Amino acid sequence: MNDKYSDKTEAIKDILTSLEEIVVVIDKIGSGFDESKKTASALLLFFNQCNVLDKLSKTRKFLHQELESNLSPEEYDEWIEKDFNIWQPPYDKSEEEILRMLE
16 A cells, blocks of 8 residues: 555544544533533533644644645635634633623
């Protein structure tokens, strides 16, 4: 088997394993706690202990590289320059206001 193909396959397996963990655990946390503060704390603990942001960053980097290698430079530039609807953190809200937003 081609080493490049094998490396890519292993990278995909690692990414899918991480995504499976992240999605399943977030779902369990979301449905397993009855209080917003406990849910938020459990999510924060999970993100911290399991390096969720690093795993998502690795996934994002891999997908960008794959997309870039499969599109023409013009197509990639056109796609990357699109405005995407990105959720904005509620920086101007207090903890209590944010918790109320969860209800």
